Amino acid sequence: MISGIVGKPNVGKSTFFNSATLMNVAVANYPFTTINANIGTGYIRVRCVHQELGVKDNPVNSACVDGTRLIPVKMVDVAGLVPGASKGKGLGNKLLDDLRQADALIHVIDSSGSTDEEGRVVSPGSHDPLMDVQFVKNEIVLWIKGLIEKDWSRISRTAESGASGSPELVAELMQKLSGLSIRESSIEAAIHKAGLKADKPTNWNNEDLLNFSKALLDISKPMLIGANKCDLKSSKEIISKMTKALEGAYPIVPCAAEAELLLRRASQSGLISYVPGDSFFEIKDPSKITAAQRKALDLVRSEVLDVWKGTGVQKAINDAYLSLLKGIVVYPVEDESKLTDKKGNVLPDARIMHKGDTAKDLAYSIHTDLGETFLYAIDARTGLRVGADYELKNNDVLKIVATARKG
Ligand SMILES: Nc1nc2c(ncn2[C@@H]2O[C@H](COP(=O)(O)OP(=O)(O)OP(=O)(O)O)[C@@H](O)[C@H]2O)c(=O)[nH]1
Ligand SMILES: [Mg+2]
Incomplete structure (x- = not known):
């Protein structure tokens, strides 16, 4: 983040x-x-x-x-x-x-x-900074709109020629906006928030693109x-x-x-x-x-x-980080009874995760390998096992257990 x-x-x-x-x-x-x-x-x-x-x-x-x-x-x-x-x-x-x-x-x-x-x-x-709040937001919105507009006729036509409508538009926009740190779910939510139809993007006019860009900024940044x-x-x-x-x-x-x-x-x-x-x-x-x-x-x-x-x-x-991005803090450990890493450091790491992330997301955030070989996690407070879908809570202390990867 x-x-x-x-x-x-x-x-x-x-x-x-x-x-x-x-x-x-x-x-x-x-x-x-x-x-x-x-x-x-x-x-x-x-x-x-x-x-x-x-x-x-x-x-x-x-x-x-x-x-x-x-x-x-x-x-x-x-x-x-x-x-x-x-x-x-x-x-x-x-x-x-x-x-x-x-x-x-x-x-x-x-x-x-x-x-x-x-x-x-x-x-x-002598200057009212409320005006700055407006203009700065507008410029960022217009920049996003400009990025989409450059390619809009292709994006909208390609999306519409696809079989089932909305997924194609979201996928096309995702590709166009890649590198902008925007999630697919934010694009979907922005289409909805702007009151637009994803199956007929060739009908979107200038104002629709502007409203979509505004909604996307609000949701994704x-x-x-x-x-x-x-x-x-x-x-x-x-x-x-x-x-x-x-x-x-x-x-x-x-x-x-x-x-x-x-x-x-x-x-x-x-x-x-x-x-x-x-x-x-x-x-x-x-x-x-x-x-x-x-x-x-x-x-x-x-x-x-x-x-x-x-x-x-x-x-x-x-x-x-904690309010706008809904961050929570999680402490991964290697030894759940001593609360240490391999070297014996107590509570060595604190990681910021998103509310809604799971134990498996935590494993992936530490290392792709750990995510791929994830078996379960152990809650250090209770000593109980939790599964891949366990939703992380703020201040969780967890040990990730994974299969040993050979070669
Ligand atoms: N009184 C006061 N002055 C500040 C404060 N923060 C920054 N300044 C002053 O504001 C001026 C601009 O500060 P910068 O940090 O260079 O501002 P900036 O927004 O990065 O400016 P640009 O890089 O030119 O866009 C400097 O003279 C700072 O000393 C503050 O909290 N109080
Ligand atoms: Mg500066």
Whole structure:
């Protein structure tokens, strides 16, 4: 599962990305600082099961800080998107292509209203970011529509000449949109949601294609709004207005990416203890901190943590994977009584799976071989066997048993 960080230029996408991944990609106060996509690893934060199970853990694929498990997830930061991007304006289709692989979108907006549609600096509160929510969505819809339209007459005719109608259209669209991280079931659902008939695609008009593209975006790439720069004064009123206006359409998470970056770096260099997502931090040794560092940290506390109860960056990431993408966390082990891997590490891995995935899906996600030779799994909590179709539950600890593969 990959999340894509989208939005118009100069809203803080790369700052958000840096704060999530602790990478160091370029950030600057002008549009189009980012040109090529940046791919990195962020973390979702969950309560680890080790305390409940009464063991000490040795995470391998993830980290555990005082009972908080940080599980790696892939994130991509792309260039800023301007009105007309789907027609090639700004960095146009290149950046949209960089979004192909994203399963969920974190749409970063400038909630202080101090950047115009194209990311140029304007006075705080003078631009309404609600307009950006609309145009960014429209551009992504038009890009999807453009991809389909290019080949629509062939797709629709081929699909219609098939024997039984709908499966042909879905298969043709699947092929056309391959690489876009879209499932077959999402295409079916989008046809249905748009109120269209799959057996007569040659009758679809321009508006039908547009409605289909809208539905497909909503279903296949769910989105939340990261209302960034919430440390600035003008953001409070704008966020409250937007929250009402977007109710039922998109979840909105107030964010202060710059503050998160400062906290993460201060924590990394040992100045403070802070776990991403916390609403507080502690200065480790007050005698080692400079006056400037203290001032910056005090500002983060008073303008962000005390007001918003966190910087929002971790919440946005968690919500993207756990709510939008319906992720659940599963801990595979090799020895179900000791909860270890082959090397004796306790609760070594935490994996994010989809709600609805089965024990066999878990096996496949670890290794194709393990999926193909799957026999059953053992629930470490109960010691009972579960079958291939067992639906995974959040926080399951499972041992997969497979036949030994020869040669
Ligand atoms: N006040 C405030 N400024 C921020 C915050 N996050 C980012 N900025 C500033 O916003 C400006 C743009 O940040 P970037 O991260 O480069 O923005 P971007 O969206 O990646 O920009 P492009 O790559 O040009 O599309 C920089 O001056 C950042 O320091 C924040 O949380 N609060
Ligand atoms: Mg950038």
